[in-house]
Amino acid sequence: MKLQQLRYICEVAQRGLNVSATAEGLYTSQPGVSKQIKLLEEELGVQIFARKSGKQLTHITPAGQAIIHVAQDVLRQVSNIKRISHEFSDNQSGTLSIGTTHTQARYALPPIIKQFIKKYPKVVLHMHQGTPLQISQLAAEGTVDFAIATEALELFDNLVMMPCYRWNRGILVPPDHPLANISKPTLADVAQYPLVTYTFGFTGRSQLDHAFTKAGLEPQVVFTASDADVIKTYVRLGLGVGIVAHMAYDAGLDDDLCMVDASHLFEPSTTRLGCRRGTFLRSYMYDFMQLFASHLTRERVEKTMEMTNQDEVDTLFKDVVLRML
DSSP states (O other): OOHHHHHHHHHHHHTTTOHHHHHHHTTSOHHHHHHHHHHHHHHHTSOSEEEETTTEEEEEOHHHHHHHHHHHHHHHHHHHHHHHHHHHHOTTEEEEEEEEOHHIIIIISHHHHHHHHHHOTEEEEEEEEOOHHHHHHHHHHTSSSEEEESSSGGGOTTEEEEEEEEEOEEEEEOTTSGGGGOSSOOHHHHHTSOEEEEOTTSTTHHHHHHHHHHTTOOOOEEEEESOHHHHHHHHHTTSOEEEEEGGGOOTTTTTTSEEEEOTTTSOOEEEEEEEETTOOOOHHHHHHHHHHOTTOOHHHHHHHHTOSSHHHHHHHTHHHHHHHO
16 A cells, blocks of 8 residues: 555545546546556455446445545645654745635735745745635645635534634725715615625625624625625626625725725624644744734644634633624
8 A cells, every 4th residue: 555546546536536637636647546546446455436337437435435534634644744854854944825715815814925925935835715615625625724714614623713803894885875975874774775795605794694684684685706806896887885894995996985884784703714633733834823813822723723622712712702802
């Protein structure tokens, strides 16, 4: 049994049983991948993948599911061993992979990344953008080191979720819009107009929907997007009233729009950093976390990573969250 074989079966499973895509992603040949998988199955005496006509993979067998689960753990531990060796041989270089949404990548992370690169010029940063669910899954699988998002992290019980900051929303309208002249609009005021906002599952959208439902209102959402800049574009076109995260408004760049505070209308949302339990964190990773959220000190994060369930983590950060209010 070889690590390479374990890597192949995990990658094939992750790529929807597409052997060609696996070979391309691992810079090898399709016959080579298929041969190594067959050799591993012969050594183990069980089929990991069921096949149609002896060649095309159709699904993962029950034995295969169990084998792949263990193989993923083995590969993660191998990665941890490499990280430990690098930490003691050269703690100034390495890689850091972050999965996040457009809003975080565009508005929250740039100053943090600038500081981080200045301090660690030899660390290569990789950023993966996607939906909260996609990036949470990447973190749960160990494909990225950190997932930074507001939603979906709680769906994966092998992630440690640490609160970073709380934020709320604002209403975007042209300067001549009636809402621009109301300092504290009500939900009923806002519901009179077509709305342009985030796609469900993005950037605290669930909090927005909950507020309107609780008030017995059904807003007319005419357009949704995952990107705040796209939402602004359609507000400018007159499609509707925009509701976006406060951080997505730049008074200098968006001077043709007015931002009306809406924090009195909606419950605040919490952006969290999720990290897979059991991951060996290098020194620069601890530094990145503290740059992003000052309360994520190395001592606190180390204590968090030793905890076995999210309830313990939430208790540890209870005082921090209360200070965010």
